[in-house]
Amino acid sequence: MEYRDILVVLEKEDGVISPLSTEMLGRAKYLASELNQNVIALSIGENISEMSKEAIYFGADKVVEVGNKILENYTTLAYTKVLDFILDKYLPLAVFIAATPNGRDLGGRISARRKIGLVADCIDIVLTDDKKEIKWIRPTFDGQLYADIRISTKPEIGTIGEGAFRPLKRDDTKSGEIVKEEVSLSSEDVLTVFLEQIKSDGEKEVSLTDAKIIVAGGMGLGEKENWHLVTDLAHELGAEVGATKDVVDLDWVPYKIQIGATGVRVSPKLYIAVGISGAIQHTAGMKTSDLIIAINNNPEAPIFKVAHYGVVGDLFEIVPRLTEKIREINNKI
Ligand SMILES: Cc1cc2nc3c(=O)[nH]c(=O)nc-3n(C[C@H](O)[C@H](O)[C@H](O)COP(=O)(O)OP(=O)(O)OC[C@H]3O[C@@H](n4cnc5c(N)ncnc54)[C@H](O)[C@@H]3O)c2cc1C
Numbered sequence: 001m002e003y004r005d006i007l008v009v010l011e012k013e014d015g016v017i018s019p020l021s022t023e024m025l026g027r028a029k030y031l032a033s034e035l036n037q038n039v040i041a042l043s044i045g046e047n048i049s050e051m052s053k054e055a056i057y058f059g060a061d062k063v064v065e066v067g068n069k070i071l072e073n074y075t076t077l078a079y080t081k082v083l084d085f086i087l088d089k090y091l092p093l094a095v096f097i098a099a100t101p102n103g104r105d106l107g108g109r110i111s112a113r114r115k116i117g118l119v120a121d122c123i124d125i126v127l128t129d130d131k132k133e134i135k136w137i138r139p140t141f142d143g144q145l146y147a148d149i150r151i152s153t154k155p156e157i158g159t160i161g162e163g164a165f166r167p168l169k170r171d172d173t174k175s176g177e178i179v180k181e182e183v184s185l186s187s188e189d190v191l192t193v194f195l196e197q198i199k200s201d202g203e204k205e206v207s208l209t210d211a212k213i214i215v216a217g218g219m220g221l222g223e224k225e226n227w228h229l230v231t232d233l234a235h236e237l238g239a240e241v242g243a244t245k246d247v248v249d250l251d252w253v254p255y256k257i258q259i260g261a262t263g264v265r266v267s268p269k270l271y272i273a274v275g276i277s278g279a280i281q282h283t284a285g286m287k288t289s290d291l292i293i294a295i296n297n298n299p300e301a302p303i304f305k306v307a308h309y310g311v312v313g314d315l316f317e318i319v320p321r322l323t324e325k326i327r328e329i330n331n332k333i
Helices: 019-035 049-057 076-090 101-114 228-237 245-249 315-332
Strands: 006-009 039-045 062-067 094-098 118-122 124-127 134-140 145-149 156-160 177-180 213-217 240-243 270-274 291-296 309-312
Touching: 006 019, 006 076, 019 039, 019 049, 019 094, 019 124, 019 156, 039 049, 039 076, 049 062, 049 177, 062 076, 076 101, 094 101, 101 118, 101 156, 118 134, 134 156, 213 228, 228 240, 228 270, 228 315, 240 245, 291 315
Parallel strands: 006 039, 006 094, 039 062, 062 177, 094 156, 118 156, 213 240, 213 270, 270 291, 291 309
Antiparallel strands: 124 134, 134 145
């Protein structure tokens, strides 16, 4: 049997293609081009035609649509049945699934059903030099090491978390084939009933993964009372706030804004690191940012190795002045 092409299982978020799906398409396109193969996106659900078109704009060569009222909301058995059918029919070499709660559920189920290997939470996917094998890279030992894992069954499956890859630039002039597939489904394929979706709480969701600008602070701030230096600067820049693990561990800020291998992975246009040493576990979560500016009083701090611009100096002098300057500019606009 010849396995070829990379299949990306799409997900919707708030009714449109999820940012993570576009990131997976970007990586799939890169690998498929290296292999001279195609990217096939799998669109499952109801009212999925917009998502299918967007998948093409973000890099898919072809979209396979499985539309059915039963698939309107994710359920393990129905989605697994669809994916199982598509894997038999299209024989993809590799399958990318979002490392979301639903994606993790689907990945685990399909892997168990077909007795095939899956690598969870990949942060990189590359080919070996001879292009014969796929290296599925994921953090291990809580982010202290990266493991290069090979899958010996086909198709190879990986789940991918947000921020590991960058999407391609959306190109709405791009065209691609959209194929509709019928998978016979009945209410017996759905043993659970979706009643309603309830948001976790009333609080504003932190959208670090989508943020264009992030100001992140570390232990250089010294104590919690100084944390306002980070939030003041972020406020003037219209930025989101991030933190290192050590700061989170001290309860200065909540875990949900921890950036790094065991926190959120981000790729903003601008990342300002204030009093952050640049430990590998931290940089694993932000080094793909477009522009990194580090403020640190130690010229040897490892953060300067990933920073595009470095300011060596005392953050207690630099940050308030920077914030004030930006405030002046904002007031003039
Ligand atoms: C299993 C595991 C998982 C981890 N996961 C993560 C993770 O997801 N994210 C994460 O961030 N970390 C993670 N860590 C922790 C990581 O190893 C580092 O300990 C942490 O990132 C360091 O945080 P920091 O940079 O705030 O503190 P420090 O390393 O203490 O750095 C503080 C920096 O501030 C500078 N500084 C001090 N005073 C000033 C001043 N006045 N002006 C300017 N600069 C100043 C110092 O020069 C120093 O470079 C993990 C660790 C382990 C073991």
